Amino acid sequence: MSNRIEARQRSLARRLLPLGYGLGAIVILIMGLTWGALQIQVTLGGFLDAESVWSKYQKQAVIELGEYAVTGHESNLQAFRRYAAILQSDAWARDALIHGQGDRRQVAEAFVRGKILPSATGGISVLLRWGSWVPWADRAIDAWRQTDSWIGQLNGIADQLEQAYRGRPPPPPSELQHLRERILAVNNVIQPLTLVFSSELAEGAQSISRALYLGVMAVILLTFLLWMLTAQRVVVSIHDSQERYQRLFDNANTGIVVIDPLTRTILDANRTVRMWTGRHADWMTSHTLDVLFEDELVDLARPQTQRLRDSHPPGRVVELQRSSAQWRGREVLQIVLRDITERLLMDEERRVAAEALAGIVEGVMIAGPDRRVMFANPACTKITGYSQRELRGRVLDSSRSQFDGQPLPASIWETLAAGGNWTGEVLSQTADGECYPEMLSLSTILGDNGEVRRYVAVFSNITSTKDNQRRLEHLATHDSLTGLLNRVEFERRCRKALTEAESSHRAVAIMFIDLDGFKTVNDSYNHDVGDQLLILVAERIRLQLGPKVSVARIGGDEFTALVPDLGTREEVAGMVTGLLTRLFEPVRVGDYEFTLGASIGIAGYPLDGLDSASLMVSADAAMYAAKMEERNTFRFYSPLMQADSRRRLRLATELRRALGADEFFMAYQPSVELKTGRIVAVEALLRWRHPERGCVMPGEFIEAAEQMGLIRRIDEWVLQAACAQIERWDRAGVPPIRVAVNLSAHGFSQEGFVDSLQRLIQRHGFDPSRLMIEITERVMLRLGEDTERAMRALHHLGVGVAIDDFGTGYSSMAYLKLPAIEYLKLDRSFVSGLPGNPDDVAIIEALLGIARALGLHTIAEGVEVEAQHQFMLRAGCEEGQGYYYAYPLDAAEIERLLCRDPGHQPMPLRLVGSGGGADRTTE
Structure with missing residues (x-):
């Protein structure tokens, strides 16, 4: 850096040396100075006169441009162009003289156009060429130069106005107002500069006048002083120029790189480039320009875009522009790097926004303050059928109205004008005249003063939405x-019919229809067949009762019908008889044919109830009575039926209370090995200790529990109780025996049954083979396709399964091959006829043969006499269970029975004749 300063100082000394020689020529210059002073006076007068003309042209140019901004008349623009051309011509002549370039003839013509006095042209030329030595002249010329850029801005504004007025539609008033304000702002800048120019020239004239009066000696002294001042200013200006250049070079917002034009070696780079690349100056000056960019540089003669390598932050994109420059006495290339990353991002965002606007399915329109459409996206054409050209200029709400045909209310536009939004459904019309429902959202873009500048409308065709809404409303009121x-x-229609009947003093009847035998069909076939059967039966009911009767499906195979406007409820008897006849006709579903009946209960207003709820309860009670008495018939409600319904409701309440109050308990009936008489298992039997009725058997409440949805909780309780009892017997030292538990189809088929059973066994800590699940063939049938999955899961767990009441159901023999099935329990209906009934003998022998062939254990149920015991023993049955051996006992009696000897060894069970124990009750 010091070498650079010394070189510059030596260069400055060489530049100042001619001034020293000038001192010797002062005397010679005395007369010349006097003559020169006179010429300067003439020059200054010419300058001031030219400045007056120039100021006039400048003001006239501003006036003409302002008029053009207001009126748009071409004549004003042309007048401005003429005045601006003269001003620019003066500026060109000035710069040509200052730099010693340009054709003299062209300069002279420029002086003529600028109205400069011919006698002053020579002095003006000299002053412009050498005026930088004179402070006031330098400041005047500098003020004149500063007006060039502002004149250029006026030309730029003129171009914008010309482009705006020649475009369609005309420019908005706000834009014109903005341009007029810019014209005034430029004029306000030029006027002070003109005053500076005039004042500096006037100061010069005064200085020259004083010099003329002081005489020759004063001229000599003044010349000497001017020389000294000029020399000082040259030094300062050079130094300042260098510092200013260096500051501008380093502090420029754009990156600047100076390179060798032949090798592209970096000679210098400003601080911005170093900051962008993270490289220091020494590193840069040892590399070529190409290392700064990710891609190879193409011809530098034209502008190009490049991505900086290792930029901070990453991904900076710059635009390269080249220019030639002098640097340290040599010709170099100056590469300007302009950061365009943000501009590219904004361009990308605008492109994405435009594509998004074009790609959305909703129509988007933008309208002016007069509500005429200025922009419409492609979706508008697709929705409305109007082309883009047809939509532009169209009033926004011209094709939209309320659903009653009235135009959109004025309150909407008042809300929008206040800066609010509006959303609602309107009726819109397409180009071909069709109307469709539309969801319309309106908003506004407000100006700085709160005025509406744009209306924005977003809309969509909601025809399909309306259709879906109607379908949803239908689904909400109809059975799927x-x-x-x-x-x-x-129930809603019932309330309406009852209100009308009350005012007209008429009767209303409600039918409660329950299909007979549907449950058997649903259990025997898959649910698809059951569903198809319900659809066909529902259609029969609807067609048979006619359109005036409201028919509903309230669950499963239960239907209700509302018959309004009757004289008495008995008038429906003929209608119901016809319905029963129609329902009893065979129904074909695929390859199957079914014959179903129905039990129908009838309740009438006002005899059997005054509201829909009481009528439904009464009709349900009548239906239940019909089902219990005869089936495939109907009954009118009577108060006695209500007692049965109340009894069923009371039973449901008592069952729920029994679960919470621990009123259930277990009895255990032994299962005896026939060859040895040893107790090898017990069957856990559920009992209900009713606080009023004593011990209630399962047959009295299990079916009700299934209907009320309580059977799952009862199954869980039974399993819990049985597993807990096994654990208690193990702790008491009771010899291990198998415990059989009966489960319903609900408990057996519930999701997660096997997992919960496994956790239960692990919690109570016994071998899973100690527990046996008894299920009937009917339960196997209801499990359907899930049977094999359930059996495999139980087999994997180690829990055996016994098929209870085997031989009485309708299941396939294929079930016997399923894993986990280890026992067959021969039904008591076959055992009771032994040994005298040959049919029972044949059936038992056949079943035992099947069991032996499949490796299954057999248990005979209902053994009550010695002959039955002996027959089953000879036939090869392994175990027996019945009153011949023991009645159901409580857990303590089973424990005493099994632990009768000190060694806790199982003893052969003596046959029970009239032994003590439980009462003679069945399971």
């Missing part, structure tokens, strides 16, 4: 399977 009314809608 049969299409009949659902319970909610049926």
Whole structure:
């Protein structure tokens, strides 16, 4: 850096040396200075006169441009162009003289156009050429130069106005106002500069006048002083120029790289480039320009875009522009790097926004303050059928109205004008005249003063939405399977019919229809067959009762019908008789044919109830009575039926209370090995200790529990109790025996049954083979396709399964091959006829043969006499269970029975004749 300063100082001394020689010529210059002073006066007068003309042209140019901004008349623009051309011509002549370039004839013509006095042209030329030595002249010329860029801005504004007025539509007033304000701002800058120019020239004239009056000696002294001042200013200006250049070079917002034009070696780089690349100056000056960029540089003669390598932050994109420059006395290339990353990102965002606007399915329109459409995206054409050209200029709400045909209310536009939004459904019309429902959202873009500048409308065709809404409303009021009314809608119609009947003093009847035998069909076939059967039956009911009767499906195979406007409820008897006849006709579903009946209960307003709820309860009671008495018939409600319904409701309440109050208990009936008489298992039998009725057997409440959805909780309780009892016997030292538990189809088929059973066994800590699950063939049938999965899961767990009441169901023999099935329990209906009934003998022998062939254990149920015991023993049955051996006993009696000897060894069970124990009750 010091070498650079010394070189510059030597160069400066060489530049100042001619001034020393000038001192010797002062005397010679005295007369010349006097003459020169006179010429300067003439020059200054010419300058001031030219400045007056120039100021006039400048003001006239501003006036003409302002008029053009207001009126748009071409004549104003042309007048401005003429005045601006003269001003620019003066500026060109000035710069040509200052730099000693340009054709003299062209300069003279420029002086003529600028109205400069011919006698002053020579002095002006000299002053412009050498005026930088004179402070006031330098400041005047500098003020004149500063007006060039502002004149250029006026030309730029003129170009914008010309482009705006020649475009369609005309520019908005706000834009014109903005341009007029810019014209005034430029004029406000030029005027002070003109005053500076005039004042500096006037100061010069005064200085020259004083010099003329002081005489020759004063001229000599002044010349000397001017020489000294000029020399000082040359030094300062050079130094300042160098510092200013260095500051501009380093502090420029754009990157600047100076390179050798032949080798592309970096000679210098400003601080911005170093900051962008993270490289220091020494590193750069040892590399070529190419290392700064990710891609190879193409011809530098034209602008190009490159991505900086290792930029901070990453991904900076710059635009390269080349220019030639002098650097340390040599010709170099100056590469300007302009950061365009943000601009590219903004361009990308605008492109994405435009594509998004074009790609969305909703129509988007932008309208002016007059509500005329200025922009519409492609979705508008697709929705409305209007082309883009047809939509532009169209009033936004011209094709939209309320659903009653009235135009959109004025309150909408008032809300929008206040800066709010509006969203609602309107009726819109397409180009071909069709109307469709539309969801319309309106908002506004407000100006700085709160005025509406744009309306933005977003809309979509909601025809399909409306259709879906109607479908949802239908689903909300109708059964999804049969299409009949659902319970909610049926009750609503009941309330309406009762209100009308009350005012007209008429009767209303409600039918409660329950299909007979449908449960058997549903259990015997898959649910698809059952669903198809329900659909066909529902259609029969609807067609048979006619359109005036409201028919609903309220669950499963239960239907209700509302018959309004009757004289008495008995008027429906003929209608119901016809319905029963129609329902009893065979129904074909695929390859199957079914014959179903129905039990129908009838309740009438006002005799059997005053509201829909009481009528439904009464009709249900009448239906239940019909089902219990005869089936495939109907009954009118009577108060006695209500007692039965109340009894069933009371039973449901008592069952729920029994679960919470621990009123259930278990009895255990031994299962005896026939060859030895040893107790090898017990069957856990559920009992209900009713606080009023004593011990209640399962046959009295299990079916009700299934209907009320309580059977799952009862199954869980039974399993818990049995597993807990096994654990208690193990702790008491009771010899291990098998415990059989009966489960319903609900408990057996519930999701997660095997997992919960495994956790239960692990919690109580016994071998899973100690527990046996008894299920009937009917349960196996209800499990359907899940049977094999359940059996495999139980087999993997180690829990055996016994098929209870074997031989009485309708299941396939294929079930006997399933894993986990280890026992067959021969039903008591076959054992009771032994040994005298040959048919029972044949059946038992056949079943035992099947069991032996499949490796299954057999248990005979209902053994009550010695002859039955002896027959089963000879026939090869392994175990027996019945009153001949023991009645159901409580857990303590089983424990005493098994632990009768000190060694806790099982003893052969003596046959029970009239022994003590439980009462003679069945399971």
